[in-house]
Amino acid sequence: QVQLQESGPxxxxxxxxxxxxxxxxxxxxxxxxxxxxxxxxxxxxxWIGRIFSSGNTNYSPSLKSRVTISxxxxxxxxxxxxxxxxxxxxxxxxxxxxCGGSGSVWGQGTTVIVSS
Amino acid sequence: EILLTQSPVTLSLSPGEGATLSCRASQSxxxxxxxxxQKPGQAPRLLIYDTSNRATGVPARFSGSGSGxxxxxxxxxxxxxxFAVYYCQQRGDWPLTFGGGTRVDIK
Numbered sequence: 001q002v003q004l005q006e007s008g009p010x011x012x013x014x015x016x017x018x019x020x021x022x023x024x025x026x027x028x029x030x031x032x033x034x035x036x037x038x039x040x041x042x043x044x045x046x047w048i049g050r051i052f053s054s055g056n057t058n059y060s061p062s063l064k065s066r067v068t069i070s071x072x073x074x075x076x077x078x079x080x081x082x083x084x085x086x087x088x089x090x091x092x093x094x095x096x097x098x099c100g101g102s103g104s105v106w107g108q109g110t111t112v113i114v115s116s
Numbered sequence: 117e118i119l120l121t122q123s124p125v126t127l128s129l130s131p132g133e134g135a136t137l138s139c140r141a142s143q144s145x146x147x148x149x150x151x152x153x154q155k156p157g158q159a160p161r162l163l164i165y166d167t168s169n170r171a172t173g174v175p176a177r178f179s180g181s182g183s184g185x186x187x188x189x190x191x192x193x194x195x196x197x198x199f200a201v202y203y204c205q206q207r208g209d210w211p212l213t214f215g216g217g218t219r220v221d222i223k
Contacts, residue, residue, distance in 0.1 A: 035212070044203055045160060047212040060211045061117070094159055100150035100207040102169065106159045 002027030004095050004107035012089075012114050018082040022095030022107060029053065029076045035099040036069060036080045038091040039109075046091075047099065051078060085114045118142055120204050120215035128223040135191040137202055137218045144184050145208035151180055151189045152203045154217075160203060164189065194220070 008020035022034070036048040049059035051069045059067050068081040078095060092109040119142040129135055139149065147167045152160035162171040164180035167187060177192040191198055199222050204215040 044217050045205075045214045047214070050210070050212075058210045099212055100148070100162070100165060100205045102165055102171075104150070104162045104165065104171070106162075109159050 002097065002105050004097065004105060006093060006095055006107045006110040008093075008110060008112070010111055010113060012085055012112060013116050014086055014114055015084055018080070018085050018089060018112055018114075020080045020093055020095075020110065020112070022078045022080075024076045024078070024097075027097075029071065029073055029078070032098040032101075032103050034069075034071065034078045035096045036078075037094045037096055037099065037106075038089075039094070040088075040091045045094075048080065048082075050099070087114050090114045117211055118145060118206055118209055118213050120206060120213055122202075122204060122215035122218050124218060125216070126219045126221065128221055129194055130223045131194050131196055133194055135189075135194055135198075135220055137189040137191075137220075139182075139187045139189070139204035139215050141185040141187070141206060145206040147183065148206055148208040149180075149182065149187045150205045150207070151178075152205065153198075153200050154203065155200045163202075191220075 003025050005023045012018045030053045033050045033052045035050040037045050039045045051057045066083045094109045096106045098104045121140045123138045151164040154160045168180045179190045201217045201219050203217050
């Protein structure tokens, strides 16, 4: 059974780049598409973007200028980079496979706080 | 961007009662509408995908219906573990979007 595990720094300084990794186990990373989703405390989830196994990406228009999502098939990992972070980027960050589809699987999430 | 509006914001019910949650989209999502349940400190759990398909392991008391821009999640008889926040999400067009949520709490 496929499992997803997010990892990365829990604290990032304002104006720096947030970098997270999602490790996929128990399944192939070359099928489905893979998304990053974040959720500020007490608010609804927000989709950040996705990457297909081909390497094609789609990003949320509101974050597009600051986001990069990549896939490392040899390590079965996907990564998220979000530049120039502010306090508004504080949230729980999730990686998800096939977000909302029949193959949907989510990680447990990792909390990122932006603070000096 | 497709906007999803959920109603009501809060639903106060007793165990054993039925619940009807609504999700309205600003334009057609082509049937690609999902429902999630979320409890405090947990990731969202997929309940329904593509309007009416139950995800693996989801009890039969959960059902989804709708088409076009109007969708409904029905819980036939609330169990104690069903009191949570529910979100709808569309993948008919990107950016994928989520509704603002409906909290189902104990009356």
